[in-house]
Amino acid sequence: MTAENPRQVGWGILSTGHIASVFAADLALLPDEAVLAAVGSRAASKAEAFASEYGFDRAYGSYAELAADENVDVVYIGSVHNDHFGSAKLCLEAGKAVLVEKPLTVSDAEAAELVRLAGDRNLFLMEAVWTRTNPLIRKATEIVRSGELGPVRHVAVSFGFAFDGDESHRLLDPEQAGGAILDLGVYPVHGVNLFLGEPEKLLGYGSYAGTGVDSHAAATLTYPATNSHPAATASVLCTLEANVPTRLEV
Amino acid sequence: MTAENPRQVGWGILSTGHIASVFAADLALLPDEAVLAAVGSRAASKAEAFASEYGFDRAYGSYAELAADENVDVVYIGSVHNDHFGSAKLCLEAGKAVLVEKPLTVSDAEAAELVRLAGDRNLFLMEAVWTRTNPLIRKATEIVRSGELGPVRHVAVSFGFAFDGDESHRLLDPEQAGGAILDLGVYPVHGVNLFLGEPEKLLGYGSYAGTGVDSHAAATLTYPATNSHPAATASVLCTLEANVPTRLEV
Known part of the structure; x- marks a missing residue:
């Protein structure tokens, strides 16, 4: 100050x-x-x-x-x-x-x-994570939390692109903590977290780029039923290997 | 004849x-x-x-x-x-x-x-499975197989609805092999199969209706890299509990 x-x-x-x-x-x-x-x-x-x-x-x-x-x-x-x-x-x-x-x-x-x-x-x-403060996301969160759409049963998020840069780029460099999950995965996971909170389990699969960093990862997140909401699931995808839709769907 | x-x-x-x-x-x-x-x-x-x-x-x-x-x-x-x-x-x-x-x-x-x-x-x-013979699906399969879009890296399919019928309905009756997977799940799984074939693993989660049948299930399917295609994944969702998009995306 x-x-x-x-x-x-x-x-x-x-x-x-x-x-x-x-x-x-x-x-x-x-x-x-x-x-x-x-x-x-x-x-x-x-x-x-x-x-x-x-x-x-x-x-x-x-x-x-x-x-x-x-x-x-x-x-x-x-x-x-x-x-x-x-x-x-x-x-x-x-x-x-x-x-x-x-x-x-x-x-x-x-x-x-x-x-x-x-x-x-x-x-x-x-x-x-700027997306959490984005006015559209805040509005969507508010609508969902109001309950007018009923309880959330599934959230699907995908985020990724076909990265065509050099193998020495930080995104692909293990020495610089590269990889799809650390660079892109935080967005889908935060997106799901906004609407469903902490998952009980995450069942996932990834594949690797030539440099050894993860370059493509998909997972199912699970939320068992509680007193306040019925069981729910989420699907997340992040990839440095394909141009996929940037989309969050509740 | x-x-x-x-x-x-x-x-x-x-x-x-x-x-x-x-x-x-x-x-x-x-x-x-x-x-x-x-x-x-x-x-x-x-x-x-x-x-x-x-x-x-x-x-x-x-x-x-x-x-x-x-x-x-x-x-x-x-x-x-x-x-x-x-x-x-x-x-x-x-x-x-x-x-x-x-x-x-x-x-x-x-x-x-x-x-x-x-x-x-x-x-x-x-x-x-009538969807496999649907002209739109056949055309989509043909386009994807031609390779003009590049290799398939992810397929996402969701199919389901909020079933509001009686607990004795065959969809919810274990005696009549009810449940979301047997009734609806075959469509997403066949849809993925059309574009990616047999998965190596299926990591899934389901929850149950009061009658004991599965009523909501989500899974990640995995396809390791081979000589002919890079690693790929799929997300499938079927549910009797929510009105979700009926969509197959490659």
């Missing part, structure tokens, strides 16, 4: 990659709410170029300096998947609120550790 | 239920190809009423008499699910070709026995 306007939030951006650029450009559309405080990169030259392009006040050549900046209230973490955990931990330990690009982390254990850290310090922590 | 026209086939109808009526009415639209030879029911009065309504030459008060009628070349079996096996066996053993309403039988073992019997006697045996 700035002294002049307590509703203004000081934003730090960690990473200067594509998704960080998109996020920074969107932040600049909210001059009343967002102060573009600082950007951090492992390369000082990249941080400086990014700060000058998107109008950030300060540029740092390390993530630690960014996390230590007292004008930063919230850090948006837009680095590669397997860096999310370390960077989010660094920022939480420095007392910053954190918005982590999806996937939150690359393992359950890492995610639990971040949640615990944020809880202990009473800090905001959120995975940047 | 009749002496006058060797292309005419003598049809026998086994059962006088709803689906048998629909079939009989459709047969009557093909006077050049089909002779309405005979109908058989466990109740002679029902057989007689059916024969007179749909224009069949003879009516029998037993299935055995129908199977023995020398003017019958093919028997269409439209009885309840768990009668299909016994009636089809009776007709095959009497040397008749057989068209069995779906499901072919209620178990793998019964189906294998019918296939073996028909093979031994060189008799035609087919499950009456």
